[in-house]
Amino acid sequence: xxxxxxxxxxxxxxxxxxxxxxxxxxxxxxxxxxxxxxxxxxxxxxxxxxxxxxxxxxxxxxxxxxxxxxxxxxxxxxxxxxxxxxxxxxxxxxxxxxxxxxxxxxxxxxxxxxxxxxxxxxxxxxxxxxxxxxxxxxxxxxxx
Amino acid sequence: xxxxxxxxxxxxxxxxxxxxxxxxxxxxxxxxxxxxxxxxxxxxxxxxxxxxxxxxxxxxxxxxxxxxxxxxxxxxxxxxxxxxxxxxxxxxxxxxxxxxxxxxxxxxxxxxxxxxxxxxxxxxxxxxxxxxx
Numbered sequence: 001x002x003x004x005x006x007x008x009x010x011x012x013x014x015x016x017x018x019x020x021x022x023x024x025x026x027x028x029x030x031x032x033x034x035x036x037x038x039x040x041x042x043x044x045x046x047x048x049x050x051x052x053x054x055x056x057x058x059x060x061x062x063x064x065x066x067x068x069x070x071x072x073x074x075x076x077x078x079x080x081x082x083x084x085x086x087x088x089x090x091x092x093x094x095x096x097x098x099x100x101x102x103x104x105x106x107x108x109x110x111x112x113x114x115x116x117x118x119x120x121x122x123x124x125x126x127x128x129x130x131x132x133x134x135x136x137x138x139x140x141x142x143x144x
Numbered sequence: 145x146x147x148x149x150x151x152x153x154x155x156x157x158x159x160x161x162x163x164x165x166x167x168x169x170x171x172x173x174x175x176x177x178x179x180x181x182x183x184x185x186x187x188x189x190x191x192x193x194x195x196x197x198x199x200x201x202x203x204x205x206x207x208x209x210x211x212x213x214x215x216x217x218x219x220x221x222x223x224x225x226x227x228x229x230x231x232x233x234x235x236x237x238x239x240x241x242x243x244x245x246x247x248x249x250x251x252x253x254x255x256x257x258x259x260x261x262x263x264x265x266x267x268x269x270x271x272x273x274x275x276x277x
Contacts, residue, residue, distance in 0.1 A: 028172070035172035036203040037159060042215030049216040052206030056199050059174045074189030075177060077198035079224045083273075087216035110190070135222075143190045 015065035018097030026090040050088040058096045072140025084132035093125035112142040156208040156237040196229035201268040208237035213274035223270030234262045251276040
């Protein structure tokens with residue numbers, strides 16, 4: 001198969017974005033829990049704990065290294081990891097960064113798939129201690 | 145409850161996934177990929193219609209784990225998105241404790257978890273680690 005991963009796309013591997021500062025707000029945690037349909041009182045109030053997947057909200061506000069728009073017919077999510085050293089709470093300020101660690105491809109039943117694997121890190125802005133991190137693998141599909 | 149190896153976690157059955165929920169989740173998460181609210185955009189991408197954010201199903205699994213072990217108990221959550229969740233789908237989360245082990249003197253449970261649709265098809269599957277204290 002001819003590769004979809006051109007040298008320009010290959011060059012994204014190793015690119016880091018950030019760190020960018022994220023303020024974890026009580027209202028944002030509550031809205032997130034509401035959207036999931038989770039009424040746990042621990043995710044509400046000034047001392048709210050963030051639900052496990054809340055770090056999905058830690059999005060960069062500006063352009064970040066990624067496959068070009070329009071690459072593939074559709075963008076989907078392949079897999080995700082989050083891990084924390086301690087619970088994330090309302091009032092936390094985090095310095096978030098991520099690095100593209102791999103780009104791979106395979107031919108699936110429905111077409112060619114190109115996967116982008118990114119690793120995240122969340123540091124406490126107060127003292128630089130590690131709060132957590134994760135892995136985000138997205139894919140773009142080219143239909144047959 | 146004190147979980148041990150082999151214990152099943154209490155199932156979580158979610159309300160049917162609605163378009164309103166997907167719009168709320170888009171706003172709350174910041175994921176505005178239009179395949180999650182616009183049928184035409186979804187069809188242009190080769191899908192039958194709008195699908196839920198994979199992360200919403202992972203959010204359900206997060207709710208499931210912290211309902212069982214307590215808010216703030218999770219240590220690690222890892223999933224693969226294996227199937228798409230369509231509008232109206234009722235998702236059930238289930239899991240079992242695979243192992244109880246320790247890190248720095250603290251006990252945690254490692255669990256196999258999955259989210260299945262109303263036909264029993266696994267849409268999202270993975271493992272969770274949660275502190276027991």
